[in-house]
Amino acid sequence: MRAKYQTKAQLKAIIWDATEFNPQTSMPPFGKNNILSPEELDLVVDYIWSINTP
Ligand code: HEM
Numbered sequence: 001m002r003a004k005y006q007t008k009a010q011l012k013a014i015i016w017d018a019t020e021f022n023p024q025t026s027m028p029p030f031g032k033n034n035i036l037s038p039e040e041l042d043l044v045v046d047y048i049w050s051i052n053t054p
Contacts, residue, residue, distance in 0.1 A: 001048050012045045 005011040014021055016031030030036045036044065 002052055008045060008049050011049055012041070015041065015045060015048075 001011055005014075012031075017029040018025045018027035019029055028035055030044075031038070031041050
């Protein structure tokens with residue numbers, strides 16, 4: 001993910017609402033549709049961002 005996304009904000013954006021990037025996606029808009037609370041979304045983003053392949 002770090003190789004693909006320059007910033008944490010970009011990673012967060014796709015998890016917030018993947019339809020912004022691919023209108024045909026099967027991925028639910030976790031932020032926009034309140035599937036995750038703002039706090040939960042930040043925790044998920046922090047976790048994914050923390051996984052680092054050297
Ligand atoms: C908390 C749960 C989830 C997280 C954190 C997450 C995160 C992500 C991220 C970061 C990407 C971009 C991958 C890349 O750039 O290569 C992605 C892509 C994708 N996700 Fe998820 N995802 C979740 C759940 C789901 C679910 C439940 C579905 C489908 C039922 C799904 C379907 C997809 C698909 C099909 C893509 C490929 C790109 C696209 O079609 O938009 N995701 N996901």
